Amino acid sequence: MQRLEVWGWLVVAVVLSVLAIPWFLWGDATTVVGLPLWLWWHVGWMVLASVVFWVFTRRGWGIGIEPDASRTSPDGTDPRTDAGGDGR
């Protein structure tokens, strides 16, 4: 299960990187409110990246690094610390 999540986030990372530059607008000089359309795309994409990164910090943080990262619950709290009694 964790392996699948790692691959899922890896795909997200690659997509975020690849589309930071809007290749599909190559050669396009359309401007909107004085700025090139491709620049608007980029700005929007960076905001989206921040949102995705934030979601990652809540749901996936530790994945691929901490062996039991998948035990972190979706709301960001760590069940290990809530449960207590695990000797740490």
Added chain:
Amino acid sequence: MTLTLQLAIIVGYLVVALLVGLLAYRVAERTAEDFYLASRTFGTVVLLFTTFATLLSAFTFFAGPNMAYQHGPEWILVMGLMDGIIFAILWYVIGYKQWLLGRQRDYVTLGEMLGDRFGSRGLRGLVAGVSLVWLFPYVMLQQVGAGTALEALTEGAVPYALGAGLITAFMILYVVVAGMRGIAWTDTLQGAFMLVTTWVALLWILAIVDGPTAATAALEAEAAGHLALGSDFYTPQWMLSTAIVIGFGVAMFPQVNQRFFAAGSRTVFKRSFALWPILCVLLFVPSFLLGAWARGLDVTVPEGGNVLPAMLAEFSPAWFAALVIAGAMAAMMSSSDSMLLSGSSYFTRDLYRPYVNADLTERREDLLARVGVVVFATGAFLASLWNPATLFELGDAAFSGFAQLALPVIAALYWRGTTRAGITAGILASQVFYLSSLFVAVVPATYAGWSAGLVGMGVGLLVTVGVSLVTAPAAEERRSIYFEGLRAD
């Protein structure tokens, strides 16, 4: 008037920085860990802005806008991808893992972390050696930059050597007194200052030139191809090579890499990571757009000069232009002081301690670290007086040089099969390949449009993996420490 004002603002900044440094000195403990990492106590704002200010210094104000002026604003995309996305991902992939390991095993440098895992003093020395080779000319470049800028600013009243010397002396004093804590605090002021002044400059100029539509129309009339995405200069290969190589290079730059160890908690790491792309775009867009628009607004850029100061001089009052330029110069220094500090830590922890005297006491190491700063800065200053062209080339190439380290390090962090022989061969092979592409005529600098830096990264990864597959781990290797028992709480 302008001259006095500019000097007053720069001196004013230095005095404020020194006061912050003294404040940091008062709360500091006399240990190497505190001097180098502020005892791993950084909060979100400080970690975010100190990394930001260290990463994005004079380049954002000078070279970047110049590039946008000459070739068009696509440079924003390259920087956004490089720093906002690729570096942010590495912030997690390399940074978070390093932070966990550093906290658990008290690592202060990258070489220490690798040397411990692979049971190898040689590897530790190699990583430190490679890093110092690239760092030294880069520090020198900053001193040359500051010396030249002061000379130009004062119209020769402060000669180059004196300017570079003054800056060096100030940096030594500052780093020796303040350590990482002081540097990070001033960086925080610096980062906020950069953001605010750049936006004020943008709004100020746009108000004068009747808004972005008019500015863009002027640019289109002057240089028609500049607004269309891509050009003969901005090819996909060039954009990707630059963004990938510098993005990975930055993560291995000692002064940036060392900040991975300095976060106070996991939450600090998470917040900084999520805010990173927005912070980058907030700085890049105004600064590079100003550079691009300058082309259409008939701003006269002096031969060999920078576009942003010329733009500010044309459209804003002298005091404001001086403030921004002083900020840019200070940014240059704030990056240099971090470099000095990290260079000194690589020297003491990975070269002096393992090879000269392993039984240093904490206080003695703290003292040695400060002596290291003096030696490193003075050496770079002397080299900057001698001005050797080769060192300049090295400095320019430093990002790609550091990038060569990244993939072998990632392999070591995430693949159990990495062996000591594998990572050592990977680092050596890619360094030799990349240096040859710079200095040996028969080794090309580009491969079908892709830079030698990027190709070298591939070579490093292939050699690391290939040699690891055919060699057995050395007896002293401790494979488990990167994989077992890592947790943040």
